[in-house]
Amino acid sequence: MNAIVRAARAFPGLFFDDGKLALEVLALLACSALLANAELVQSWYSTMLLVAGTLILLLENLVRTARAVRRSQTVTPSSQP
């Protein structure tokens, strides 16, 4: 029973490693869909938003993760006597 519960808990992790990044990507997709259906805006704007937006979100997440890892590595050795 425990194994089934653990498996069920692991399931969302297949899709979302970082919940914040997943939410940001979903928000970007919603914005792209809105822009694509707006008649006043040229269609390639939404294409640019989708592609460039995803890359920017990914880069921001990578920088944040790398800084967090660095910070944890900095704190650990200096705290040792």
Add this chain to the structure above:
Amino acid sequence: MSSWMQGAPQMAAAFLGSSVEAIEAMTIVLAAGAVRGWRSALMGSAGGLVTLAAMVVLFGSALAAIPIDYLQIAVGTVLLLFGIRWLRKAVLRSAGVVALHDEDAIYAAQRNTLQSSERSAARWDAVAALTAYKAVVLEGVEVVVIVIGVGTVGNMILPASIGALAACALVAGVGALLHRPLTRVPENTLKYGVGIMLTSFGWFWFGEGIGMRWPYGDAAILGLMFVLFVASALMVRCIRRLHELPDRERIEARS
């Protein structure tokens, strides 16, 4: 012939993605079999495969009833989230921020866990069967998502399924021959490539679903892959530099 040529990217994405997942599942099944007995581990794996087959039949027939636009949006969203997750992990590993996936370490850890749990006297070992079942189902779900994701929309489910089955058969065959985890496969490179492919497919299908018109039609997928490859290569360099910068805080702390 031309439809097979058109299905080549889907087949390649399914083959590469499934190889990674099959290797991960195989490592755990091998550990369970070696420590607790092969019969239960193989029964658990077979149970996992039956569960996956049922999922494919269930979802496959349900997907056929969904209008194409909604299907493109749903599949595009799932592939994009899936691809970005793989790409993020691959870039962090390539830049040295996160340790590379080590099948040997996973195999050893799994063996220790299984050895420490109490073994039943009966020939049937529930722990081994459940461990193998869980590994096959969890890793297999990712294979199913990849196959359905890259294959459904363009009516390329057959090439994608063949790619996935070939990868699983190859890994299972090699694993059965060697009886140890496949450590020499460049898993991070595979994950990197699949991350690029899945993200590009995700962009493309989501864009089609919301009414975007991609330049050059289906060939735009190759252009998107190229853009993503260049961008992610730059990201690896940027993140590596950020990670390896002289640590001013650490120097100050020491002085």
